[in-house]
Amino acid sequence: MPLLTFIANNWQRALPALAIVGVIAWLVAFHADPTSARALFAALLVIYMVHQTEEHLWPGGFRQFTNAHLFKSGNPDWPVDIDGVALVNIVYVWVPLALAVIWPEELRWIGLSWVALTLVNGIIHVVTTLRFRVYNPGLVTSIVMFLPFTLYVLYHEVATGALSGIEVAALLVAGVLLHIPVAALFVVPYLHRRQAHA
Numbered sequence: 515m516p517l518l519t520f521i522a523n524n525w526q527r528a529l530p531a532l533a534i535v536g537v538i539a540w541l542v543a544f545h546a547d548p549t550s551a552r553a554l555f556a557a558l559l560v561i562y563m564v565h566q567t568e569e570h571l572w573p574g575g576f577r578q579f580t581n582a583h584l585f586k587s588g589n590p591d592w593p594v595d596i597d598g599v600a601l602v603n604i605v606y607v608w609v610p611l612a613l614a615v616i617w618p619e620e621l622r623w624i625g626l627s628w629v630a631l632t633l634v635n636g637i638i639h640v641v642t643t644l645r646f647r648v649y650n651p652g653l654v655t656s657i658v659m660f661l662p663f664t665l666y667v668l669y670h671e672v673a674t675g676a677l678s679g680i681e682v683a684a685l686l687v688a689g690v691l692l693h694i695p696v697a698a699l700f701v702v703p704y705l706h707r708r709q710a711h712a
Contacts, residue, residue, distance in 0.1 A: 521600060521604075522596050522597045522599075522600035522601075523596060525600050525603070525604060526566065526567070526570040526571045526574075527571065529563050529564075529566055529567040529570070529571055530567060530571070532563050533560055533563040533564050533567065536556075536559065536560035536563060537560055539556075540553070540556050540557060540560055543556070544556065544557075549670060550618070551614075551618035551619070551622055551625065552615055552618040554625075554629075554667050554670075555611055555614040555615045555618060555625040555628075555629075556615045557663070558611060558625075558628065558629060558632060558663065558664075558667075559608065559611040559612060559615060561632075561655075561659045561660070561663055562607055562608075562611065562632065564655055564659060565652055565655040565656065565659065565660060566603055566607075567655075568651055568652050568653075568654060568655045569651045569652040570599065570603070570651070573651060574651060575651045576594075576599075576650070576651040576652055577590070577591065577594045577595070577596070577599050578590040578591075579650050579651055580594045580700075581593065581594050583642075583646050583648075583650075584642075585700075585704055587704070593700040593701070593703050593704040593707075594700050598699055598700060601699070602696050602699065606695070606696060607628075610624055610625075610628055611625065611628055614628065626667075626671070626677075626685055627685060627688045627689065627692060628692075629664050629667050629668065629685070629689075630664070630668075630685040630686050630688055630689030630692075631688070631689045631692040631693065632660050632663075632664050632689075633660065633661065633664035633665065633668075633686070633689055634686070634689035634690055634692075634693060635656070635660060635693070636656035636657070636660030636661045636664065637656075637661070638693075639652050639653045639656035639657075639660075640653065640656060640657065640661075668682055668685070
């Protein structure tokens with residue numbers, strides 16, 4: 515089995531261990547300065563791993579839920595497929611946040627933009643549940659972790675004078691716009707096939 519295929523099929527199985535290691539590493543590295551930019555970005559990365567566990571491992575089913583309720587494709591693995599889910603969650607989530615942890619000053623706006631992306635993601639989970647009146651994988655961690663943490667980060671940055679109200683508004687816009695490439699990854703092939711069949 516090619517390495518990329520193996521990763522796409524199995525990455526989510528590593529999430530609990532990664533999250534536990536991440537929590538321990540965070541406590542060791544940032545217990546003395548838990549609100550530094552590096553600490554906040556690192557915490558978001560760990561929180562995201564817990565969220566991804568709910569979406570894709572236990573109880574899992576995010577891919578199937580999206581295909582059934584949003585796309586109504588009749589195919590549990592299309593257009594949101596295994597490869598696309600791995601690409602988004604590893605490359606689009608882990609990599610930018612990891613880079614922001616390594617270079618928190620140089621990549622501060624990247625880290626903050628991903629904080630806003632996470633806030634918007636959490637809101638989307640809540641709205642989706644209200645729309646379909648059914649649990650969607652990722653809802654619990656969105657309510658318990660995403661929304662409180664991201665709102666705290668933005669509040670903290672404003673309270674310390676590191677962000678202005680206008681900058682927060684711009685970040686929220688960025689959080690919405692950052693979802694466009696993710697949506698396009700699945701919507702474009704869906705519309706293309708639909709148009710071809712029409």
